[in-house]
Amino acid sequence: MRRAAQIWPFRPTVRYTRQVAEALRTETIGGIVMLVATVVALIWANISYESYDALRSTKIGPEFLHLDLELVKWAQNGLLTIFFFVAGLEVKEEFVHGELSNLKKAALPIIAAFAGMAVPAIVYLLVSWGAPDAARGWAIPTATDIAFALAVLAVTASAMPSSLRAFLLTCAVVDDLGAITIIALFYTDGLNLLMLGAGILFLVLYWYLQRKHVTSWWVLVPVALLAWYFVEVSGVHATVAGVALGLLTRVHSGPDEDYSPCERADHYVRPISAGFAVPVFAFLSAGVLLDNESLSLIFTDRIVLGVIAGLLIGKFLGVFGGAWLSVRLGLARLSDELNWRDMAAVSILGGIGFTVSLLIGNLAYSGDVARTNAVTAGVLAASFAASVAAAVLLRVRIRNRLNAQDDV
Structure with a gap:
């Protein structure tokens, strides 16, 4: 009894910590936490935008290492590297063990993902044509948020066939890989080749340690941090290091x-x-001032309208059209468990840009606060609309499937 009394304060802490960690591995809980954080940011920003902006503009970090960054920059360049590291792990798993390991199976989501990046960019450019600096934001509607999209699917359509989730996951993974490529190629300024070379050197070292089956975290983590640091100071966005480390991690x-x-x-x-x-x-990133001026921009600013149209219309046309065309041309095959109404419903989920769209928007218009806020509002509005529309259609699809089973 005395032994139990000695250890009881610690056991629940460990147990609950594990339970929380396990919950966060599910798409539903992760999506809810992200949604709550977004709502809190919007409420705070609209109660006291000055204090909210002062918080995210606070600089921390060692200046001599060129890491004296604002908190919002730490979130973009540091924390999102963790997100892209997980995305890199998912891409690697998909290529080795998942849908992407079989070219015939992978053709459908791959073609849908590429079309789902190209068509939104075209729709954006058509809508925003002629607006000042419109070309800088062409990539904003090309991204799909894996966590948010899967969370909506898990909450509203868990009864749908697993092949629908596999399609969405694979499509979103390829989409993320495309997004990080876009960031590396089009949103890199002032490239320092010496620092980039050092970053590549540590990435190679990380790959070598993986091949040699080195598993000690106290070796791998410092190497990964050094790779991140040198990529960050090279001028290439640090999230590229995150996805590279994920892709280099051993899967066997x-x-x-x-x-x-x-x-x-x-x-x-x-x-x-x-x-x-x-x-x-x-x-x-999501705290924007929703006053009359900001809200009016959603309906009048052609760049914001281009972002919204790209996510809501372009993503649907790209993902669904790419999938339909690939099957029509005999390049891919639709699962026997699914029909085109299911594909139409899940294609709307591609319009949930959120995390990566917000990141690209901040990179594209980093020197223009008003434009960044307007684009952020557009991404949030489009992501919310896509979530609601997809949730409604997926619930309809489930009801129709159940009715069809009852008739049989």
Whole structure:
């Protein structure tokens, strides 16, 4: 009894910590935490925008390492690196063990994902044509938020066939890979080749340690941090280092390993990403002033209208049209469990840009606060509308499926 009394204060803490971490590995809880952070940011910004802006503009970090960054920059360049590291792990798993390992199976979501990036960009450019600096924002509606989209699917349509989730996950993973490529190619300023070379060197070292089955975190984490640091100071956006580290992580377990490094990293890092990194980024990025002027821009500013049209119309046309065309041309095959009404409903989820769209919007218009806020409001409005529309259609699809089963 005395032994139990000695340890009882610690046991619940460990148990509850594990339960919270396990919950954060599910799309539903992660999406809810991110949504709560967004709502809190919007409420705070509209109660006292000055204090909210002062918080996210606060600089911390060692100046001699060129890391004296504002909190919002730490969220964009630091915390989102964790998110993209998890995305990199998902891409690697999909290529080795998932849908992307089979070209015939992968063709449908891959073609849908590429079309789902190209068509929104075209729609954006058509709508925003002629507006000042419109070209800088072409990539904003090309992204889909994996966590948010899967959370909506999990909450509203868990009874749908698993192949629908596999399609959305694979499509979103390819989409994220495309987004990080866009960031690396089009949103890099003042490239320092020496620092980039050092970053690549540490990425190669990380890959070598993975091949040699080095699993000690006190070796791998410092190497990963140094890779992140040198990529960050090179001028390339640091999230590129995150996805690169994820792709370089070993997915096959050794003879003396129960789990692969990829599985272990995903197990430990995903709760940090879902429970801290992404919500903090959302909190520091989503707080916009929703006054009459800001709200009017949603309906009058052609760049904001282009973002909204790209996410709501372009994403649907791209994802659904790409999937339909790939099947029509014989390049891919639709699962026997699904029909085109299911695909139409899930394609609307592609319009949930959120995390990556907010990041690209901040990169595209980093020197224009008013424009950044307007674009942020547009991304939030489009993501919310896409979530609601997809949720309604998915519920209709479930009801129709149940009715069809009862008739049989």
